[in-house]
Amino acid sequence: MKFFGMLLLFSALAVAQPQPSHPPLSQRVVHYQIDAKYDAKAKTLDAAEVLTYKNLTGQPLSSFPFHLYLNAFEPKATWIREAHRQAGQGGRAGLDEWDAKDYGAIDIKKFEVAGQGDLTSQLKFISPDDGNPDDKTVVEVQLPKPIAPGQSVEFHIQFHDKFPQVVARTGHYGDFILGGQWFPKVGVWWHGAWNCHQFHADTEFFADFGVFDVKLTLPKAEVVGATGMQTASAENSDGTKTVTFHAEDVHDFAWTADPYYKVFEDTFQGSGQPVHIRVLMQPANAAQGPREIAIVKNTMQRFDQWYGTYPYPQITVVDPAALQAGGMEYPMFITAGTTWWAPDSLLLPEGVTEHEFGHQYWYGIVATNEFEEAWLDEGINSYTEVKVLESLYGEYRSVVNGKHVTFGDREEQRFGYSQTATFDPMTRKAWQFAGDASYGGVTYGKTASVLLTLESLIGEDTMQHAVRTWFQRYKFTHPTGTDFLKTIEEVSGKDLSWYFNQAVTGTAVLDYEISDAAYWPSDWYEAKRDEKNATYHSEVTVHRKGNFIFPCEIEVRFDDGSMVREHWDGQDRWHRFTYDKKAKLVSAEVDPDHKVWLDVDFFNNSKLAERGDGRARRKLSNYWLTFSELLSQMLGWIS
Secondary structure, eight states, X not given: OOGGXXXXXXXXXXXXXXXXXXXXXXXXXXXXXXXXXXXXXXXXXXXXXXXEEEOOSSSOEEEXXXXXXXXXXXXXXXXXXXXXXXXXXXXXXXXXXXXXXXXXXXXXXXXXXXXXXXXXXXXXXXOTTTOOTTOOSEEEEEEEEEEOTTOEEEEEEEEEEEOOBSSBSBEEETTEEEEOSOSOEEOEEETTEEEOOOOOTTOOXXXXXXXXXXXXXXXXXXXXXXXXXXXXXXXXXXXXEEEEEEEEEESOOOXXXXXXXXXXXXXXXXXXXXXXXXXXXXXXXXXXXXXXXXXXXXXXXXXXXXXXXXXXXXXXXXXXXXXXGXXXXXXXXXXXXXXXXXXXXXXXXXXXXXXXXXXXXXXXXXXXXXTTOGGGTHHHHHHHXXXXXXXXXXXXXXXXXXXXXXXXXXXXHHXXXXXXXXXXXXXXXXXXXXXXXXXXXXXXXXXXXXXXXXXXXXXXHHHHHHHHHHHHHHTTSOOOHHHHHHHHHHHHTSOOHHHHHHHTSSXXXXXXXXXXXXXXXXXXXXXXXXXXXXXXXXXXXXXXXXXXXXXXXXXXXXXXXXXXXXXXXXXXXXXXXXXXXXXXXXXXXXXTTOOOTTOSOSTTSEEEOEXXXXXXXXXXXXXXXXXXXXXXXXXXXXX
């Protein structure tokens, strides 16, 4: 069929679309109907899109912004500029190897509005975040007649995609294709204004809920996976097939195709409807298929039990041919990360798949604004990732679960944060972080560490109840960070503003140390005469090195087997505890139960006691000070 006829035919068939299988779960603002044809040789796509937008804003709308995400992969786009900066900081790589054929783009061929005519010439590129005139990831149209509140408008769009070679999230690699961010997508009217940010290297996506009806025509040998449920498949006379998908109460649509996928299938039965699990594996990694099925089912069971029912009938897991396309989430559709050689003791495949499934809840269903509050998705998801993996493998075994070597996910999250602790607050907009390392360390690692530490203040059960309340109350609503923090305070019954002001909106660093632990005889003459029965004076000094004020527990141990637990409010810079007893001090430790995962340095949390005579220590210190000064002078003279 010729392309110019697709739009008319698709519109004519719209009345025959499947009826909703259940009452709407969301406020359905959009309905996308897309008829697309993919050229597997050229790595291009031509499509006709009918977008029905319902104006639920309560006011007339005359301008509409659209995301054109694939234009991020053009040479002068903001995404490319920022990705090069990341590469220079030791992060993202691969861009230097690109040439003209590797770039991607989306081109609107025709843009019509029902009842208002052809407005293609009225499209205007805007760059609301950085003013880059060469960035074409947001386009805006001004309508001749505004759309009244409660009314709907139909946009009829013809567009052409050129997929990039995969460098992040979308594109082709050999016979593999991942169609992510591939169609013109309208912005979100949010808190009284359009929210439609440019595509940045460290931002993801935000869109309204609705219904998707998508037809994909592609070579018949392709194995296809997508958001939603496949409702039809028909072979065409030209060696292609047309596959139809339908999805309800989702805010995006992604798809993949590869003629070599190996398919694994299973079913999860939780508290809701049965969920079909479909795993698409690369042939080289096919042995990992059962492993992927297992972690999906185990993760779904924990989420179902702890937070709530998965509301969709299917989840598709994709093993991409290119690692750069791995570890990505879309509604009902995630990409994993595994290799054929991954041993059972290295839980990287499990960690990636668990994390990406978790996004189904926080990104997919709660649907917070990832541009402006990425921590609400990535961070909460990193926290629940820790909880799920630890429940399956153990607290210190959820990344490496070897016989002789172990390592836990909460340790990994905290380490990522500790490397960038002083740069940015969690509430920074995603594209405004100091760098990619800070974005990752704070958005993922700090948020997880903040919530793990919060458990020590309100209790693990209360924390789980708070996260469940957050999900149940705000699913399908686009809530904010303020909503999340208020939910925790409400469920816990505590005013936690002192904590949130430091941990969430601030950059205060938490670091407590045992700076000194020493003992000496209360009476030197008595000790010499009868050391066994002598009385000893012990002192333990706790030091707040950082500017984050947090209440501390200190465990003090003595050589007679006794132990004392102390509590300090942490308000001052230091505090000294003293003891006089017939026992020698052995050790002191801050946070002995290891609950404060925001502490950036665990190595200074404990100290073995020293005998009170510090003359030898002072002598060594003086030697080192003298040597350091001489070395500094020599280096200065050489330079």
